[in-house]
Amino acid sequence: MNTNTVNSKKAIAQLTIVRIIVYIILAILTILCLFSFYMLIINSTRSNGELQGGFTLIPSTHFIQNLVNAWNDSSINIPRGMLNSFLIAALSAICATYFSALTAYGIHAYNFRGKKFAYWFILAIMVIPSQVAASGFVQICYKFGLTNNYLMLILPGIASPVVFFYMKQYMEAVLPMEIVEAARVDGSNEFFTFNRVILPMLKPALAVQLIFTFVASWNNYFLPSLLLTKSELKTVPIMIAQLRSADYSKFDMGKVYMFILLAILPVVIVYLILNRNIIKGVTSGSVKG
Amino acid sequence: MARVILKDIKKIYPMSGDQKKKKAKGKKTEHKTGNLQITDKGVVAVQAFNLDIADKEFIVLVGPSGCGKSTTLRMIAGLEDISEGDLYIDDELMNGVAPKDRDIAMVFQNYALYPHMSVYDNMAFSLKLKHMDKKEIDVKVREAAEILGITEYLDRKPKALSGGQRQRVAIGRAIVRNPKVFLMDEPLSNLDAKLRNQMRAEILKLRQKINTTFIYVTHDQTEAMTLGDRIVIMKDGYIQQIGTPQQVFDHPANLFVAGFIGSPQMNMMDGRLIKKDGKYAVELPGTTVVLSEEKQARLAANDVAEQEVIVGVRPEHVILTDSGYRGTVEVSELMGSSMHVHLTDVHGKDMVVILNDKKDFDKFTTGAQIDLTFTPDVVHVFDRTTQKNLEW
Ligand SMILES: Nc1ncnc2c1ncn2[C@@H]1O[C@H](COP(=O)(O)OP(=O)(O)OP(=O)(O)O)[C@@H](O)[C@H]1O
Numbered sequence: 001m002n003t004n005t006v007n008s009k010k011a012i013a014q015l016t017i018v019r020i021i022v023y024i025i026l027a028i029l030t031i032l033c034l035f036s037f038y039m040l041i042i043n044s045t046r047s048n049g050e051l052q053g054g055f056t057l058i059p060s061t062h063f064i065q066n067l068v069n070a071w072n073d074s075s076i077n078i079p080r081g082m083l084n085s086f087l088i089a090a091l092s093a094i095c096a097t098y099f100s101a102l103t104a105y106g107i108h109a110y111n112f113r114g115k116k117f118a119y120w121f122i123l124a125i126m127v128i129p130s131q132v133a134a135s136g137f138v139q140i141c142y143k144f145g146l147t148n149n150y151l152m153l154i155l156p157g158i159a160s161p162v163v164f165f166y167m168k169q170y171m172e173a174v175l176p177m178e179i180v181e182a183a184r185v186d187g188s189n190e191f192f193t194f195n196r197v198i199l200p201m202l203k204p205a206l207a208v209q210l211i212f213t214f215v216a217s218w219n220n221y222f223l224p225s226l227l228l229t230k231s232e233l234k235t236v237p238i239m240i241a242q243l244r245s246a247d248y249s250k251f252d253m254g255k256v257y258m259f260i261l262l263a264i265l266p267v268v269i270v271y272l273i274l275n276r277n278i279i280k281g282v283t284s285g286s287v288k289g
Numbered sequence: 290m291a292r293v294i295l296k297d298i299k300k301i302y303p304m305s306g307d308q309k310k311k312k313a314k315g316k317k318t319e320h321k322t323g324n325l326q327i328t329d330k331g332v333v334a335v336q337a338f339n340l341d342i343a344d345k346e347f348i349v350l351v352g353p354s355g356c357g358k359s360t361t362l363r364m365i366a367g368l369e370d371i372s373e374g375d376l377y378i379d380d381e382l383m384n385g386v387a388p389k390d391r392d393i394a395m396v397f398q399n400y401a402l403y404p405h406m407s408v409y410d411n412m413a414f415s416l417k418l419k420h421m422d423k424k425e426i427d428v429k430v431r432e433a434a435e436i437l438g439i440t441e442y443l444d445r446k447p448k449a450l451s452g453g454q455r456q457r458v459a460i461g462r463a464i465v466r467n468p469k470v471f472l473m474d475e476p477l478s479n480l481d482a483k484l485r486n487q488m489r490a491e492i493l494k495l496r497q498k499i500n501t502t503f504i505y506v507t508h509d510q511t512e513a514m515t516l517g518d519r520i521v522i523m524k525d526g527y528i529q530q531i532g533t534p535q536q537v538f539d540h541p542a543n544l545f546v547a548g549f550i551g552s553p554q555m556n557m558m559d560g561r562l563i564k565k566d567g568k569y570a571v572e573l574p575g576t577t578v579v580l581s582e583e584k585q586a587r588l589a590a591n592d593v594a595e596q597e598v599i600v601g602v603r604p605e606h607v608i609l610t611d612s613g614y615r616g617t618v619e620v621s622e623l624m625g626s627s628m629h630v631h632l633t634d635v636h637g638k639d640m641v642v643i644l645n646d647k648k649d650f651d652k653f654t655t656g657a658q659i660d661l662t663f664t665p666d667v668v669h670v671f672d673r674t675t676q677k678n679l680e681w
């Protein structure tokens with residue numbers, strides 16, 4: 001009895017120590033992550049002159065000024081750029097996620113000749129660096145006069161082995177074939193089953209992948225900068241690069257920071273919207289065990 | 290009207306590459322799949338399956354794990370291809386017809402409810418797919434919910450229900466459709482014993498309310514006996530016997546059926562079938578039982594010769610006597626109105642005897658020697674090698 005309480009006290013003490021260490025590490029990581037955001041906000045309140053002067057943690061007073069300057073900059077059109085970026089990012093995210101889920105479902109739920117080959121082939125594509133694939137792609141676009149066409153930025157995203165792999169893994173974990181079979185017996189055709197029964201069950205995975213693909217596309221500079229030449233089609237990352245490379249007379253670091261701050265807002269909003277859908281246990285209760 | 294005919298149905302699961310390699314190496318896969326036949330094409334899960342199911346009949350497929358019950362049911366549902374043979378529903382060949390066009394409903398062992406839909410939507414799903422009028426759907430769903438007593442849960446999601454309630458929803462999803470054939474794959478095996486008994490009774494009631502053809506899979510012989518109009522007993526992909534519960538209980542076709550049906554299990558003793566004054570009798574150490582007229586006639590019709598046999602007698606058909614077949618009491622279990630006595634017989638085999646007379650109960654302390662005999666009309670004789678019932 002006595003030794004028991006002593007032991008349990010010891011165990012509790014050990015547990016507390018472990019917890020404290022874990023929390024300290026987590027706190028440090030959180031601070032590291034948030035620090036860059038904090039610096040971004042601080043920097044967006046400082047004027048170009050102050051920014052040249054060096055680094056500080058204290059906010060300054062030029063927030064409105066920077067906002068007005070960035071908004072009125074004649075070389076860029078912020079609302080237009082954000083709209084362009086949003087259009088491309090949202091459409092690629094939706095296409096990539098939906099079609100990857102569809103592909104993954106095809107490989108997960110059906111038995112057909114060459115299924116294993118198809119699976120490994122898709123995964124093998126992951127190994128190819130996107131820059132390598134892009135160079136050929138850009139050439140094709142120029143040859144066929146497909147530059148300045150958003151479809152060229154949206155459609156290739158459909159073939160997304162990483163999203164496919166994630167979806168496949170998720171399905172293996174949560175998708176019992178009985179549910180598919182129940183839907184079949186209930187009179188649903190395969191496509192309807194996928195859209196109405198399977199997709200809702202994949203919600204958490206879909207939300208995660210929508211966020212990832214959205215952010216990746218939103219931040220994408222490489223391909224758009226090569227394919228979009230018309231100024232009214234340009235996306236946010238291109239515009240930010242433009243601001244930074246402005247000539248000496250126009251150069252204003254305050255504007256750049258302000259634009260970056262504005263640029264991350266949609267991402268934050270998308271995250272907050274989808275975040276609610278990442279609930280665990282959406283599938284629990286459908287099938288025993 | 291829904292008559293279901295299965296004609297010489299066979300199912301072969303193709304072996305994957307790995308399995309083939311293993312088989313070539315050392316025939317190890319055969320252990321894994323029990324005693325299923327393995328051919329070059331793959332594992333034969335079901336074969337020579339012939340069954341004619343009448344309209345509105347309640348058929349139960351029963352057998353040990355891995356014997357091919359689910360496979361058979363899934364072939365009827367269309368979820369699994371039929372390798373060979375023909376399946377007819379209402380005289381229409383169904384082999385190539387998709388599940389959704391077979392007009393069948395199925396209840397799965399682990400419910401398989403749609404997790405993101407409410408109970409109501411789960412039940413309405415198939416009706417919506419038929420483009421049924423909304424009001425009509427509402428009437429049907431509520432009616433089914435009423436029958437199953439789940440009206441108050443209609444708005445809940447499956448995860449907020451208990452196992453028994455989920456099972457009801459799964460059944461409800463099937464009955465709203467008013468299908469030609471009702472398929473159930475071990476629908477009660479996930480429930481606890483009490484709930485299982487309760488649901489079993491409800492399925493019986495349900496059956497009276499929705500008069501349609503049922504095909505029910507279970508590995509539980511009690512369920513099979515209480516629910517089925519006819520029982521199909523399967524083993525290793527083969528049908529062992531088809532018959533009414535009474536038939537399979539009274540006249541098991543072979544040792545397997547004899548042992549599978551009935552609880553506690555039938556006692557199997559080594560004995561000899563002899564002819565005494567032109568009459569068949571079984572000779573056991575200590576006792577000789579002359580068989581009943583009925584059995585005499587059947588054995589004579591088969592022209593059975595004197596031979597070593599396995600003698601089967603159900604525990605409830607064993608009678609106490611002063612001098613007979615000897616057994617030593619191992620343990621006795623008092624079940625209230627009766628007592629189950631576990632014995633070892635002269636050959637060292639286990640036996641069970643059920644006693645109903647309270648006066649006898651205190652005689653059976655561990656180690657006591659008791660003498661048994663059997664009434665002539667309940668003794669079964671089985672061939673030692675083929676294990677078939679010699680009366681058949
Ligand atoms: N996809 C498959 N590939 C190969 N063999 C299979 C496949 N599905 C089932 N089998 C085999 O077929 C046999 C019959 O399986 P089935 O599921 O019909 O058994 P069951 O009688 O329903 O058993 P249980 O009571 O355990 O559900 C089993 O031995 C199993 O190993």
Ligand SMILES: [Mg+2]
Pocket residue numbers: 358359360474
């Ligand atoms: Mg089964």
